[in-house]
Amino acid sequence: MKVSVYRTAHFNAAHRLHNPNWSAEKNNRVFGLCNNPNFHGHNYELEVKVTGNIDPETGYVIDMKILKDIIEEEVIIPFDHKNLNLDTPEFAQLNPTAEHIAVVIWQKLRRRINPDFGLQVRLYETPRNYVEFAG
Numbered sequence: 001m002k003v004s005v006y007r008t009a010h011f012n013a014a015h016r017l018h019n020p021n022w023s024a025e026k027n028n029r030v031f032g033l034c035n036n037p038n039f040h041g042h043n044y045e046l047e048v049k050v051t052g053n054i055d056p057e058t059g060y061v062i063d064m065k066i067l068k069d070i071i072e073e074e075v076i077i078p079f080d081h082k083n084l085n086l087d088t089p090e091f092a093q094l095n096p097t098a099e100h101i102a103v104v105i106w107q108k109l110r111r112r113i114n115p116d117f118g119l120q121v122r123l124y125e126t127p128r129n130y131v132e133f134a135g
Helices: 024-035 064-079 099-110
Strands: 002-015 040-053 118-124 130-133
Touching: 002 064, 040 064, 040 099, 064 099, 099 118, 099 130
Parallel strands: none
Antiparallel strands: 002 040, 040 118, 118 130
């Protein structure tokens, strides 16, 4: 009996979308205001979905306190109130688009969550723009 459980989280971070292999003109044309050399920020909303069988002893798919702690340790502490381009090793060489951020978050969580469980990450960059990654 597969069941999905969800945990949401929130973090604020700054970034700049920029491809160092392109000219300033091309970066501005492709990324527009998101290429601001002084960076810009978002109030990111994260939704983590874990799917698995219900444990017959606990009645849980996953203990939500454990899931909360994993998200805190792997996402909130390293990314909240940070400049993703400058303050995080994950994005030192990786353009911090919402797509890349979602994949990085999924990879970080995947290492800590039972591989028998399905894992999906949904990341809202704005209330109208979000990305989803499920591995």
